[in-house]
Amino acid sequence: MKIGFIGTGSMGSILIEAFIESGALDPEQIIAGNRSLDKVLRLADRFPGLRAAADNGQIARLCKTIFICVKPHEYKHVIEDLAPWATPEKIVVSITSPVLIKHLEDLLPCKIAKVIPSITNYALSGAALCMYSERMLPSDREWLESLFSKISTPHHIEEQHTRITSDLSSCGPAFLCFFAEQFVHAAVEITGIEREEATRLVSDMMLGTAKLLTEKGFTPASLQERVCVPGGITAEGILLMQSYLDGMFQQLIHTTHAKYNSDLSKVESLFYGQKA
CATH class of the missing domain: 1.10.3730.10 (ProC C-terminal domain-like)
Structure with missing residues (x-):
């Protein structure tokens, strides 16, 4: 099964490296893309077999599970790229806290999960915060948590507690x-x-x-x-x-929650055109 990663910045690259080094994924299973192709090519050099994608559409077309590892303001563009290929059996995993599950469900017909990783996952330790849409089957949840258990301790949390758990x-x-x-x-x-x-x-x-x-x-x-x-x-x-x-x-x-609420307002504006 091919696993896609859109965004290979700090956290995207940490996830890729941790999954490979833990044995959770083989490089041949991974297709990765980034606005800066050089970052993906460097990963491909380090992990022979890892494939650099030409664009987000290629990742969406070839992968059953797609991790979105970009900043909130980049999501709308990424979703537009994914939409033609986001069939109901596919799983989209967001790692960005102010992008809510309902935001993605409103625009994509596929299964949606949100997993907030930690830099400690780079040491195959720490927590991964797992949240799921109702479209995710028990077998989907079990598979995703099994994947993350190789690099972390998965914790199933309510989305309303995203900020404090993060x-x-x-x-x-x-x-x-x-x-x-x-x-x-x-x-x-x-x-x-x-x-x-x-x-x-x-x-x-x-x-x-x-x-x-x-x-x-x-x-x-x-x-x-x-x-x-x-x-x-x-x-x-x-x-x-x-x-x-x-x-x-x-x-x-109070400070982290205020920043989160500000980011959430901006995401609402981005997705629905509401005034931030």
Whole structure:
């Protein structure tokens, strides 16, 4: 079965590489296209057998499952290219959060799924957030989740929770790395430790912490409790962070949701001509 990818930017290329490196897909199964053909040709050079498409229509014609990995403002053009070939048995998978399932169902007669990946999938880890149209059969859902299980832990979520689940699973790695970067910067500035050494220590710490949370039964709260000896150094640090970060994460969620709602309004305008 041929699998198509429209868009080989950051996340599109991550998915392709992860599927191939995990053994979920062979390069010969993949047909990929991008506005910049050079990006696809570089992937084809790395993974012999992967086919570079001349246009989106070729992908739609030859593939039963098509991943759309482009920015929201590019969707209308892509859908116009897909429409002549989007027969009811085909599956279109969107990875873009503000493009709703109903947007695609209104314009395409095929089966629709939405899967929000994470950069952690590049390490064959992390979550994939899965949402489905009613046109998707149980066997379609099972096949798609089986595919994603090779590079992630699939989570079936309600579409109304797209933003907050994406904050946690997809934006979260960047948020955590911002914290790590600031921690390293302060350590270097104040103590003179080598940046490379501090970065290695923080990276190993984050990996070990993730294993405790996912493999050893800890929760964030129980892990803190285990490390924080009353009156100890870690407890003092937690008290400081509590005083500075009070309300910050609530503001963070309000900020990401406001941006999502703005993007959603623009998508509505793009698809239906409504005023954004």
